[in-house]
Amino acid sequence: MPDFTKEHALNAVIALGLLVVPLWAYFAGEIFTITLFTRITILALAGVGLNIALGLGGMVSFGHAVYFGAGGYAAGILAQHAFNGAPLLGLSGSNQMLVIWLVAMAVSGLLAAVIGAFSLRTSGIFFIMITLAFAQMFYYFAISWPAYGGEDGLPIYVRNQFPGLNTMRPLELFLICWGVLMAGLALFATLRASRFGAALMAIRQNPDRVASLGINPFGIKLAAFVISGMVTGLAGALMADLSRFASPAGMAWTMSGELIVIIILGGTGRLFGPVVGAAFLVGFEVFFGGLTEHWKLWLGVVLLAAVLFGRGGIVGLIAGRERFG
Amino acid sequence: MTLALLFEQLLNGLQLGLMLFLMSAGLTLVFGVMGLINLAHGSLFMIGAFFCAAVAAASGNFWLGLVAGTAAAAAAGALIEVTVLRRLYTADHLDQVLATYALILILSEGTRIIFGPFPLYLDVPASLSGTVDLGLTLYPLYRLALIGFGLAVAVGLWFLISRTRLGVRIRAGENDREMIAALGVNIRALYTVVFALGAALAGMAGALVGAVQAVQVGMGEPVLILAFVVIVIGGIGSIKGAMVGALLVGVIDTMGRFLLPNIFATFMGASQASSIGSALASILIYLLMAVVLVLRPKGLFPPHA
Amino acid sequence: MADRETPVLELNNLRKSFGALKATDDVSLTLRAGEVHALIGPNGAGKSTLMAQISGRTLPDAGRIRFQGREITRLNEVRRAQLGLGRSFQISSLIPEYSARRNVMLALQARQSHSFRFFKPTLWDRVLIEGADDILERVGLRGRASVPSAELSHGERRLLEIAVALALEPKCFLLDEPMAGMGAEGAGQLVSFLRELKTQAPILLVEHDMDAVFALADRLSVLVYGRIIASGSVEEIRNDPQVREAYLGDSA
Numbered sequence: 001m002p003d004f005t006k007e008h009a010l011n012a013v014i015a016l017g018l019l020v021v022p023l024w025a026y027f028a029g030e031i032f033t034i035t036l037f038t039r040i041t042i043l044a045l046a047g048v049g050l051n052i053a054l055g056l057g058g059m060v061s062f063g064h065a066v067y068f069g070a071g072g073y074a075a076g077i078l079a080q081h082a083f084n085g086a087p088l089l090g091l092s093g094s095n096q097m098l099v100i101w102l103v104a105m106a107v108s109g110l111l112a113a114v115i116g117a118f119s120l121r122t123s124g125i126f127f128i129m130i131t132l133a134f135a136q137m138f139y140y141f142a143i144s145w146p147a148y149g150g151e152d153g154l155p156i157y158v159r160n161q162f163p164g165l166n167t168m169r170p171l172e173l174f175l176i177c178w179g180v181l182m183a184g185l186a187l188f189a190t191l192r193a194s195r196f197g198a199a200l201m202a203i204r205q206n207p208d209r210v211a212s213l214g215i216n217p218f219g220i221k222l223a224a225f226v227i228s229g230m231v232t233g234l235a236g237a238l239m240a241d242l243s244r245f246a247s248p249a250g251m252a253w254t255m256s257g258e259l260i261v262i263i264i265l266g267g268t269g270r271l272f273g274p275v276v277g278a279a280f281l282v283g284f285e286v287f288f289g290g291l292t293e294h295w296k297l298w299l300g301v302v303l304l305a306a307v308l309f310g311r312g313g314i315v316g317l318i319a320g321r322e323r324f325g
Numbered sequence: 326m327t328l329a330l331l332f333e334q335l336l337n338g339l340q341l342g343l344m345l346f347l348m349s350a351g352l353t354l355v356f357g358v359m360g361l362i363n364l365a366h367g368s369l370f371m372i373g374a375f376f377c378a379a380v381a382a383a384s385g386n387f388w389l390g391l392v393a394g395t396a397a398a399a400a401a402g403a404l405i406e407v408t409v410l411r412r413l414y415t416a417d418h419l420d421q422v423l424a425t426y427a428l429i430l431i432l433s434e435g436t437r438i439i440f441g442p443f444p445l446y447l448d449v450p451a452s453l454s455g456t457v458d459l460g461l462t463l464y465p466l467y468r469l470a471l472i473g474f475g476l477a478v479a480v481g482l483w484f485l486i487s488r489t490r491l492g493v494r495i496r497a498g499e500n501d502r503e504m505i506a507a508l509g510v511n512i513r514a515l516y517t518v519v520f521a522l523g524a525a526l527a528g529m530a531g532a533l534v535g536a537v538q539a540v541q542v543g544m545g546e547p548v549l550i551l552a553f554v555v556i557v558i559g560g561i562g563s564i565k566g567a568m569v570g571a572l573l574v575g576v577i578d579t580m581g582r583f584l585l586p587n588i589f590a591t592f593m594g595a596s597q598a599s600s601i602g603s604a605l606a607s608i609l610i611y612l613l614m615a616v617v618l619v620l621r622p623k624g625l626f627p628p629h630a
Numbered sequence: 631m632a633d634r635e636t637p638v639l640e641l642n643n644l645r646k647s648f649g650a651l652k653a654t655d656d657v658s659l660t661l662r663a664g665e666v667h668a669l670i671g672p673n674g675a676g677k678s679t680l681m682a683q684i685s686g687r688t689l690p691d692a693g694r695i696r697f698q699g700r701e702i703t704r705l706n707e708v709r710r711a712q713l714g715l716g717r718s719f720q721i722s723s724l725i726p727e728y729s730a731r732r733n734v735m736l737a738l739q740a741r742q743s744h745s746f747r748f749f750k751p752t753l754w755d756r757v758l759i760e761g762a763d764d765i766l767e768r769v770g771l772r773g774r775a776s777v778p779s780a781e782l783s784h785g786e787r788r789l790l791e792i793a794v795a796l797a798l799e800p801k802c803f804l805l806d807e808p809m810a811g812m813g814a815e816g817a818g819q820l821v822s823f824l825r826e827l828k829t830q831a832p833i834l835l836v837e838h839d840m841d842a843v844f845a846l847a848d849r850l851s852v853l854v855y856g857r858i859i860a861s862g863s864v865e866e867i868r869n870d871p872q873v874r875e876a877y878l879g880d881s882a
Binding site: 054060062118121122124125126128129130132133134136137138140141144145146147253257260261264268294296297299300301303304306307308 | 356362409412413419420422423426427430431434435437546550553554556600603608612614618622623
């Protein structure tokens with residue numbers, strides 16, 4: 001049985017802190033803070049998705065924005081059809097989050113299966129460039145396809161609904177997102193501890209050895225890539241509902257870069273790495289963005305320092321190196 | 326659709342291809358010799374455009390601007406190589422991605438601080454304005470000059486790599502780093518020179534293209550991603566592959582945008598044809614990349630086959 | 631089950647060229663149940679290329695490979711491993727961040743079933759843990775079970791390589807220079823361990839350490855410039871004029 005480590009304690013503190021601050025903000029009337037924390041949880045969830053591919057499997061996908069964006073469009077398109085009553089492929093749209101989430105995950109999983117099937121034929125630097133290029137392909141497709149807003153994106157006039165809660169209230173929307181994030185983290189932890197995870201993490205370190213054991217690296221990696229895309233797609237659907245807007249910008253390469261930044265700053269492959277990274281990134285933007293319009297310059301400097309001098313991200317800094325038992 | 330239009334689009338495709346080659350040559354060289362993936366290559370393109378526009382505006386001389394833009398990009402390239410990138414040659418690709426992404430942020434904001442938040446506009450030099458009669462069609466002289474310029478640089482680069490001492494060292498560096506270090510070549514200096522050379526080519530492309538599009542922060546990344554497509558198709562590390570890939574991407578992208586809406590218009594309504602045609606055209610080169618990946622996973626001209 | 635007369639592994643007229651270089655030139659050899667067949671030859675003779683073709687990492691240009699009577703020439707490495715070709719590596723090639731135990735557990739997992747099991751945590755999996763510890767006990771690494779393989783000594787890593795091969799319960803072992811970098815004492819221990827191992831499954835051994843080869847091999851084949859120039863018992867090989875010429879420069 002694994003022991004209770006410093007990292008477990010840190011994770012518990014973060015999970016609770018993420019819940020307690022918005023509750024406090026609710027009673028203090030700080031609506032902005034609640035929305036800010038909702039943003040953090042959603043970005044963290046997108047990062048948890050990428051962390052499955054990148055952290056566990058070592059697949060440096062520079063195109064995860066495509067799943068994030070696709071999830072957003074799934075939410076936007078379903079909501080639009082529910083709103084105007086027009087049929088979608090013979091079916092009606094939906095304004096139910098649970099339905100939308102399933103569709104968002106199915107669509108982004110399918111995209112990940114197709115992109116992965118091509119990209120995973122390669123590795124290393126090829127893989128990075130190809131995932132980036134394929135994501136860009138869907139981005140260009142989204143902005144040149146006029147039916148769903150093209151470059152302008154797709155507004156969601158009425159936020160989609162969740163049974164028993166009022167999603168128009170910031171705190172209730174936050175609680176939904178927090179719950180989904182916790183489920184995403186539970187999925188990540190389960191995968192990592194499983195036989196699948198053992199094979200996946202081994203492939204990251206030594207794919208040839210794993211093949212010589214009779215485990216096919218391609219199949220394991222593709223499965224992980226698909227699961228990864230689905231989780232990030234789910235986050236995209238949530239983000240579209242938070243901002244009530246499905247944006248092609250969510251599919252742009254900058255979003256892919258941000259997701260990588262979130263993971264590495266937080267701690268690659270660490271369970272709560274994406275949560276810490278997302279909190280850092282959003283906090284940095286709010287704090288330094290208030291001081292100077294050139295805050296991205298300072299973000300660049302921090303990132304450079306993190307690559308050149310820091311190893312293991314913020315979680316690694318606090319909880320030490322990871323041991324795999 | 327006339328033959329004249331088709332010819333004009335073909336020239337446009339050729340011109341885009343040659344500008345992409347200038348971008349891709351540096352990227353593929355830096356990967357081939359140093360094993361580095363440089364996302365900030367697009368920033369060097371942008372720096373070239375900005376310095377060219379600013380110097381051309383101040384001096385009234387485009388050519389002075391072109392020299393300044395190329396030199397500024399080379400200097401910026403050498404600076405980031407010496408301060409940051411040389412620490413990353415042995416690092417894993419993830420570190421390279423993150424560090425060069427950070428450089429994009431720094432260089433983009435730095436450019437915004439120096440040149441202000443608004444786009445700059447760069448005029449075509451007076452000696453190259455107007456059009457020239459090519460028989461089939463009138464074609465802008467400046468665009469024709471870009472084709473000539475791109476070809477000249479490509480030939481120059483070929484000469485540099487295959488016929489000079491520096492070229493011998495660069496090719497040796499691609500094959501065996503330890504060996505050329507053992508032979509007494511100053512490998513650090515060689516790397517800086519190679520990087521500055523690639524940066525100069527990117528900056529030159531930015532300066533040249535700056536006269537036909539707005540010079541603004543963020544202009545480099547779309548070109549960077551196209552250059553990635555080029556070198557995935559051509560084979561990473563191969564200059565020849567970059568040339569073939571760049572021309573393929575340039576011509577197919579341009580012709581696709583021109584032809585597809587026209588082709589669809591023959592069997593569907595004009596507005597529908599235009600939207601479907603242009604959406605499909607925008608993804609054509611990525612489909613080409615996918616096909617190449619299936620048939621030749623290491624690109625058309627893998628350098629160490 | 632193939633009868634005892636059928637070789638476990640059989641190579642027929644394998645050929646592999648890289649450009650003008652004939653790395654494998656018409657190689658035929660067999661590995662029978664219960665034996666150690668050693669493959670020796672000077673550096674650059676093509677031993678690694680031959681091993682890569684047997685394990686399925688590279689495919690031959692011509693010729694056939696049969697394993698337990700079954701044609702495997704065109705199967706990939708993963709399929710061959712699943713059929714029971716157990717391979718150790720010339721250069722220690724383990725999962726560096728995993729402990730010795732986890733390296734063996736991964737091999738056991740690969741042997742037992744497919745790896746698309748998403749839910750049950752492996753660190754609570756008694757079958758894997760106890761199985762791995764038993765195997766580590768056999769090779770004498772039980773006390774180092776929880777050390778990451780990257781932190782093991784060179785000799786320990788070679789032993790862990792063997793442990794991983796054992797966990798796969800292969801029908802035949804392909805061992806690529808298991809003695810490399812071992813001290814005299816470690817090499818001696820490994821020789822007696824391998825002598826016991828061959829009763830479990832036959833061993834095709836590539837090795838530079840001639841003392842170990844002569845102590846272990848039931849049969850020897852000598853590979854020079856991609857060709858097998860001699861094959862036979864240790865005594866026959868020692869007295870073979872062609873071999874003496876290749877190794878010692880004696881002219882016959």
